[in-house]
Amino acid sequence: MNIKIEKINDNVIVKLEGELNMNYSNMLRETFKKILKDGNIKVLIDFEKVGFIDSSxxxxxxxxxxxxxxxxxxxxxxxxxxxxxxxxxITKVHKLFGIFENREDALKGL
Amino acid sequence: MVNVLQQAQNNPMASTIILNETIPSKMALVPDFISSAVEKLRLLPVKENDIFNIKFCLHEAVVNAVKHGNKLNSALGVHVLIKIDKSQLTLEVSDQGEGFDYRVLPDPTTPENIMQHQGRGIYLIRKIMNDVKFFSKGRTIKMIKLFESKGGESEHKN
Structure with missing residues (x-):
């Protein structure tokens, strides 16, 4: 999996590419830790190139x-x-995360 | 191989084994193993939506077997059997661990559990597959996916 980070104003956009499975969860966790450490609090995850996500x-x-x-x-x-x-x-976590069709809509009011 | 499913559908007694393999309990081996199983499924006239669902459940079951069943002990194997009977696909995943009580799994979607970081794999499998049973004290999970009849893509059950 590839992870690309982009910053637009005070929003961090994390663009994922590949399969988000247990072998890459740690890599993403470390990326998230750095984003938080750098003081960012508005994060958009772009799933455009994620074909598969597992429970991890x-x-x-x-x-x-x-x-x-x-x-x-x-x-x-x-x-x-x-x-x-x-x-x-199925896992109902979509009620926790806001899931938007596109970047523009997601960034509004993030 | 291409007409295996059609042959099985035409002959109710037919049973074709698509995959029958044992892999060592190494997490790094899982994605390639799943990919090779999916490639075999792609040779069959199985709809893309079913392939996604079967891949998802096979992945979750194998990861559970490696991680929770065999506790990442690479000396222990995970056996996977995929077969087609009539109009359904059967997946069986077995580990060599101590087993577990599959009757007492909490619902990960309740307010008290939704923030938990584990416990979604089997819940998802039960929702996606048409039938799920455990054997050998939880060491074997048997999952059945019924192929959709002619028409549109099938959706998950809930």
């Missing part, structure tokens, strides 16, 4: 969501494909 990937997103909540921050997701949305919906 969901756990990693939840962990970041919780850490951001602790510091008054927010996390949103965009470009999540239909099948991955299905996985979020």
């Amino acid at each position: 990937g969901i756990a990693t997103l939840l962990e970041m969501f919780q850490n951001l909540e602790k510091v008054g921050g927010r996390m949103r997701l965009c470009h999540v494909n239909k099948r991955n949305i299905g996985v979020f919906e």
Whole structure:
């Protein structure tokens, strides 16, 4: 999995590419830690190029969501494909994360 | 291979083994193993939505077997059997661990559990597959996916 970080104003955009599975959860967790350490509290995860997420990937997103909540921050997701949305919906975590169709909508009011 | 599913559907007694392998309990081996299993499924006339669901559940079951069943002991194996009977696909994943009580798994979607970092794998499998049973004190999980009849893509059950 590749992780690209982009900053627009005070929003951090984390663009993921590949499969978000247990072998890459730690890599993403370390990226999230650095984002928090740098004082960022508004994070958008771009799922456009994520074909597959497993339960450990969901756990990693939840962990970041919780850490951001602790510091008054927010996390949103965009470009999540239909099948991955299905996985979020079954576990009901989609109610915690804001899931948006595109970047522009997700960044509004982040 | 391409007509295996059609042959199985035409002959109710047919049972075709698609994959019958044992892998060592190493997390790093799991993605390639799952990919090779999915490649075999792609040779069959199985819809993309079913392939995604089967891949997801196979992945979760194998990860559980490696991590929680065999506790990452690479000397222990995880056995995977994939077969087609009639109009359904059966996945069986077995580990060599101590087993677990699959009857008492908490619901990860309740308010008290939704923030937990574990416990979603089997819940997802039960929601996605049409039938899920455990054997050998939880060391074997058997999952059945019914192929959709002619028409649109099937969706998850809830």
